[in-house]
Amino acid sequence: MKSILNFPKLILSLLTGLCVSLSVSAQQSFSDNFVEYMAGLESYVQNELYGQVSEFLYDVEETPNGEDFISFVLNIKQGLDQYHQDRVGSLEEDERALAKAYTQTMLVQLAELYLDRAQELEVKEKQIFLHQYLANTGLNKEIEQLSDDLARSLMMALHSAMKIPFGMPNSDVPNYVRTIRGEDRELFLASLIINDMLMLTGTYEESEEAIMAFKSEFSSSQFNSVLDESLVSLEKLKTGALVENFSFINLQGDKVNLADFKDKVIYLDLWASWCGPCIQTFRTKTPDFEMQLRDHEDIVLMYVSIDETEEPWKKYLDKNPMRGVHVYAGQGFDAEIMKYFKVWGIPRYLIIGKDNKLVTPNAPRPGDEAISKLLELVGS
Known part of the structure; x- marks a missing residue:
């Protein structure tokens, strides 16, 4: 058989x-x-x-x-x-x-x-x-x-x-x-x-x-x-569309709004602790990606967790600290940001320009292509 x-x-x-x-x-x-x-x-x-x-x-x-x-x-x-x-x-x-x-x-x-x-x-x-x-x-x-x-x-x-x-x-x-x-x-x-x-x-x-x-x-x-x-x-x-002002919770339990970073270019990473490809990218690509962008204060690396509960999100970051802004959306694929950007799988990367205007809802993964795009947006 x-x-x-x-x-x-x-x-x-x-x-x-x-x-x-x-x-x-x-x-x-x-x-x-x-x-x-x-x-x-x-x-x-x-x-x-x-x-x-x-x-x-x-x-x-x-x-x-x-x-x-x-x-x-x-x-x-x-x-x-x-x-x-x-x-x-x-x-x-x-x-x-x-x-x-x-x-x-x-x-x-x-x-x-x-x-x-x-x-x-x-x-x-x-x-x-x-x-x-x-x-x-x-x-x-x-x-x-x-x-x-x-x-x-x-x-x-x-x-x-x-x-x-x-x-x-x-x-x-x-x-x-x-x-x-x-x-x-x-x-x-x-x-x-x-x-x-x-x-x-x-x-x-x-x-x-x-x-x-x-x-x-x-x-x-x-x-x-x-x-x-x-x-x-x-x-x-659409390219240039104003992105909704989503709100998240940071590791300290404080509210964080997307508009708080309207004077920055945001590279937004949607992930979860149960996502194998997400974790693999964190281990193999993200360290060098973060290192190459560390001196560019007008670029924010924002990691948005969609874990169903906060515990695995915090536990992962406690054991594997990373640079950037870490916030929690929760709710898995039912999270409002996931539905807004029509996300069907993770990891998903987005680039949001200054004044919270959308550059692309489907950005390159961490690497040279993404770095070139981000530097271009900030004129470097």
Whole structure:
């Protein structure tokens, strides 16, 4: 029997997405029927889908061929379509599209599951499979509303097809998307733009330019409205935008405001004591980074902890003292500063210029590139 590889991780993402959707429904006062609809899907994933996929895809010596897997998924899709058809009439108008987009997200994630399992396939074969999967399941024509989760799942599947870890900066995936022709081009281009905005891969201005190019090619696309909405959500992250005056607690328990440093350039490091890459950077990159900037009083290195409680934050800094300003935000990824800057992973670095005007919400990691940018901003 083969190992399950990333199956639990991907199934967990299905369940997490359901829980998030249910949480959102409660916060936005969606109907009881919608909550019931999503709860039914959660039950289906836990009690049926997990076992079906495990038996078909993992409890076998060799990866099933692509055509057989697509036939397997078509049976799942038929059941999901029937589930949706039986219940969509009880949903509010704005809930119907959301519910449909979620079932489509599940189907795209099943494609990623297959691509993860089929390690023996070459990149070109995986790319061909993904396009065939979308065509044979009808998803490339049926997707009319690109939710954030659906756009992200399409890009995650493409990353898997190209054997590139999702979230790792690269040019191969966007370059490939731009070469796509035919029915899938519009879908993948829109998904790429949305995902880049979700992950802050580029600047607001770059996203705006990408959307303008998309509209020039697809002037009547059904995805134009969601692209516009996504761009609006990034307006506060424009270069030069005034950053909200966030408040933190320092090691002495005193309140510290971002505006207290408005006459400085701030290199802001979002981290937590449980974050392995954060700690590794502190050990290998930060000492030299701090040393090279020690004589520049107009540059502040601000370390913002999002640990759930203060104890591990203080304990780490007590054992591993560092230069700079150390403050505590808490609340993990629910911290206001995390939501404001759309932070999906840490460490995350930002540069805030004088007068608390944003330079970049996605700055280089500690190193020569970051130092050059900071010195440039203070005229050194």
